[in-house]
Amino acid sequence: MNSLIPLLVAAPLAGAALLLLGGRYLDRLGHWLGTLAAALSFVLGVLLFSDMLGRPTGQRAVHQHLFSWIPVNGFRADVSFQLDQLSVTFVLLITGVGTLIHLYSVGYMAHDERRRRFFGYLNLFLAAMLLLVLADNYLLLYVGWEGVGLASYLLIGFWQHKPSAATAAKKAFIVNRVGDMGLSIAIMLMFTEFGSFAFGPVLGGARQASEGKLTAIALLLLLAACGKSAQVPLQSWLGDAMEGPTPVSALIHAATMVTAGVYLITRSGAIFNLAPDAQTAVVVVGTVTLLFGAIVGCAKDDIKKALAGSTMSQIGYMVLAAGLGPIGYAFAIMHLVTHGFFKAGLFLGAGSVMHGMDDEVNMRHYGGLRKYMPITFVTFGLGYLAIIGFPGLSGFFSKDKIIEAAFAKGGTEGWILGLCALVGAAVTAFYMTRVMLLTFFGEKRWQPSARTGEEPHPHESPATMTLPMILLAFGSVFAGGLFALNSSFLHWLEPVTGHSEGDSPLQPLTVTLLTTVCMLAGVGLAYLMYGRSPVPVTAPVGSPLTRAARRDLLQDDFNHAVLVRPGAGLTASLVYLDSKAVDGLVNGLAATIGGISGRLRRIQTGFARSYALSMFGGALLLAATTLLMRSV
């Protein structure tokens, strides 16, 4: 059975290779081939999952060693997999949601002439993401980690003829590389500390290392997580990443890849648990981001960018939970999975709306769409109810648990974190209600499309697109309840993540009530602002906070002023200096030694050519003489 583990990665990898190298012959069937590869991986995942369920708790984690990858004396990197409760959870999420989004893309990308390549990239993404969660050591994880970065780069920039898409793709890769630096150095530090960077030895031996070293490793891993999961201060790429086709936003930039940072922290729990200072940093990053993303989400008129702000914010919740240690790990992953369902569903819904509205993304140009796109409306609506935490739906259970866990951190810290998380819940309800009202309710505010010059004729999307939306809506509704039933999800993950109840100053029921009240307040405020009076087609100027939030709270202005502009100045002056100073200095030094500089200027005389020729002649002569000397 274990020998099936490598096939999980191999199936989509083979699909990617076929699709990218196969040429035009595959244009007609390539998308189905890609979908099939994803589905095959899902089936394998289900088989492995049921096999794991059949084994007692203690024997669920399995390893599969493939081959020795980089052996240099004490440095041993292997291509070797580990399938345990945590990784199989990810496998099912990635391949399940992945297959649905492949299916959706068959319809969504039907008119794109490069559809085959699109599916090749999607398959490549699946392979890399599965490698990331299946690796049994940090270096192999790093391969998947940058592999998903590559797939993300290729897919954000899929419409490369658009300069904005090409710029966004590059920005995502480079910001992520800053995070990858953290992972890189963390692995080096593990190697010098433990002589290994495999999960077993590092996590098992963490107790032997000093707290300082563990804190350093943990902070470096946090840096990596910030890059991949778009957490403050490396959040700036996610909004721009919405340049990619919408299925990409759903799969990579909502449901799976961006959550890899949460996986990394949870997987490395043994290190974080022993580094309380680093854990504080994690919860601070998570809390700041959950508020940051929520505020940005309130101000965006672009439906995808509003959802991107929301993604950032929801991952902030997960990071916050992961930073709480054993109190929160399982809930971080639980919210990750439910978020995977409802956020993927919301993005697919947004894609369906855009599909029907001639690729319009400005919600101020939507309105009243519920009558024209009933399936999209219902599935999006269920996703909406799930994300705001409407009682009984998925998000209600998972988010509530995180807020409880935040209070359970205890002390002043617990109060601060819990209250911030509550505020976040209110803001989430506000911006999602805003999205809902602007898109599906109110008057029609449709504008002539820039491409065709005609007013759009919204229509429901084809079955390949609506079917995945319907299935994801089921997940959005029921997954949370299922997971919360008898704390089944918690017990499932507990052997890997550990669990502790913490020390909550509030009763769970009180927290649930507070959360619900906050949610209702957010919904009510949004209804007052956007539900009762007509929405202007052009955005009002707004308060300074709104204007700043529209500009992503000035993140790009900050990066430009602090990094880009000084950097450009530095390179420009270095280019100038290299030709003048360094070259001049070396030439000048040579001149003082051998008077060469003067000769360098007399290049036109052909003297060097004759010099070289005479040298060549001299060498020949030397060789001839020595040969003669030998024979004498």
Add this chain to the structure above:
Amino acid sequence: MSYLLTATCAVPAAGAVLTAALPAGSSEARRRASKGVALAVSAATLALTGAVAASLDTGGARYQLTESHTWIRSFGIDFSLGADGIGAVLALLTAVLVPIVMLASWHDADPVRNPDGTFENVRRTQGFFALVLAVEAMVLVSFLATDIFVFYVFFEAMLIPMYFLIGGFGDRAGGPDSAAQRSYAAVKFLLYNLLGGLVMLAAVIGLYVLAQDQGLATFDLPTLTGAIADGKLVIDPTAEKLLFLGFFFAFAVKAPLWPLHTWLPNAMGESTAGTAVLITAVVDKVGTFAMLRFCLGLFPDASRTFGPYILVLSLIGIVYGALLAVGQKDIKRLVAYASISHFGFIIMGIFAFTSQGQSGATLYMVNHGISTAAWMLVAGFLISRRGSRLIADFGGVQKVAPVLAGTFLIGGLATLSLPGLAPFVSEFLVLVGTFAKYPVAGIIATFGIVLAALYALLLYQRTMTGPVKAGVEGMADLRLREVLVVAPLVALTLFLGVYPKPLTDLVNPAVNATLSQIHQTDPAPAHPVAATTGGEHE
């Protein structure tokens, strides 16, 4: 005594003479004949080098397949050759790249047709291909020589064919003063390297004199390093430092190490893409290789003394080269500055004095050769289509030539050391090997990976994406010959990224031998953990 190594070096040398002697190429058939001969010779050389690498016994002696032919008896100079794992993989790299470079340069040296139908300089084609084979022969001798004098002679002699390759053949994309620029670049290349070589010659003679005084009148490397290790040959510390610097200077010019790098952008920018690959992927590797083999083995104490200083220079080179690459306007100069950054990594790996650092540095030489060849040769195809090297003259190429754009992206991704591709393996080994002894240097060098992403992806974005620029519209995609050039490079980059073990198996024993010469061991982990808890479930 086996003659395999002599044959490996003699075949391309004889091929060079044969190619040069073929009748002048006024007709297409004659030109094709000379190209065909040269290509066949390079293929035979590849087969021979493959045989060398395959016949090495990884558990055997340091130098294998050794042979020695008396040359100048009165000075104790023998034409002696021997292969170790490091020399063998670099010889293999050379032999792999030369036929690829030839195929890529297939029409770069065709004579210019005059309006009246006659040709100017009909011997150009033969000349170019003969020179390439001559370079190959000399480089191979350098990688396989175990006699210091023989190494020196060929190390210097390869400047001559390189000089003519740089000065004589351009890429037809320069401005009106391109001939002058090119000859400036060729002379700069020659003078820098000659100066380095002269300093080395003095050190070679100095070493000989010292050894002769102690009864060792020989240039034989294993004899001398053995005598130094056993204390039979004692060199006064000051003299050792001077000799080390003499050798190192020559290698640092060739490698090139900051601040001696300024000849490289000129030489790579002005020559053809094929020649640029020969420079950066093959000839420059002799410099880094020689640091590892000669500086460390002959002068262990001085190596340890100067190691940290060299480490600082290489660190500057990593960051400096990458920053300059970001600021370039010319595609080929960008690749050249990227190479300077990469040479920084290689030299850092060597002087970190850990097995990961040095094995990583050796793999880095191989992987940089392959990946830069892919990147540079596709850039060459791109430049020859547009007749310009300026980044600003390109845009939207992926729309008209997707295969070209795709391979250019793969070259760029390899250059930025994407995990899964070969350069990642070597770069990470160098970083971890450096970090183990010099954590701060390792951390600073890691900034290089962000800068590499910046220059590689900026170049791709500016040339390949966006709307199709004027002058790019009708651009043809890669032809069959060009695909044949790129395909093996891409395949090797992938294969060695996933399964580098055949190379590490060859290189590790030689690296361990080098480290024991300088009395260095890998630092032990602070809290070693028995590796039985994970990854051992076969």
